[in-house]
Amino acid sequence: MTGKAIEIEDVSFSYGDIPVLDHVSLEVPQLEFLGIVGPNAGGKSTLLKIILGLLRPQQGKVRVLGSTPRRARRNLGYVPQYPAFARDFPVTVEQVVLMGRLGQGRIIGGYSRRDREIARRVMIETEIDNLAQ
Structure with missing residues (x-):
């Protein structure tokens, strides 16, 4: 497309x-x-x-x-910038990519298997999958 x-x-x-x-x-x-x-x-x-x-x-x-x-x-996925974000806060690249899935379905219960598959595919397509963990 x-x-x-x-x-x-x-x-x-x-x-x-x-x-x-x-x-x-x-x-x-x-x-x-x-x-x-x-x-x-x-x-x-x-x-x-x-x-x-x-x-x-x-x-x-x-x-x-x-x-x-x-x-x-x-x-669309949108991860806003938070100026008060603590740089030493333990977060992975995968978790940041998954934030783009917020509001795409479930409200409670975390990310679905589909969310994780989409995030993984996006990381592979953008060649950042080696940074996931």
Whole structure:
């Protein structure tokens, strides 16, 4: 399956009178990686929240996997950054990848066998399976 994973066209967003995104347009092909870098308060988190459907742009269009961000949400995994995260906290790469499965089914009881299979497949496809443990 090829095509566009993310399509953003002329998106603008402001918090009150403070513009954060101003006429942003970009396309991300499926099976590609995207790095979003920039200064603090540069709009990176706002852009991600718009892609995830957590915020609505005040202008422009966003399509994720061919649908609106809200409809695509079930097919997305998102692991937010927590500034208070303790760097010495014992967590494995596999556990971080599994965090992307949160909200994909079970609410109680941990990860399913399917969640673990998907995480393992993703780690193999991205060539990080050697870091799993």
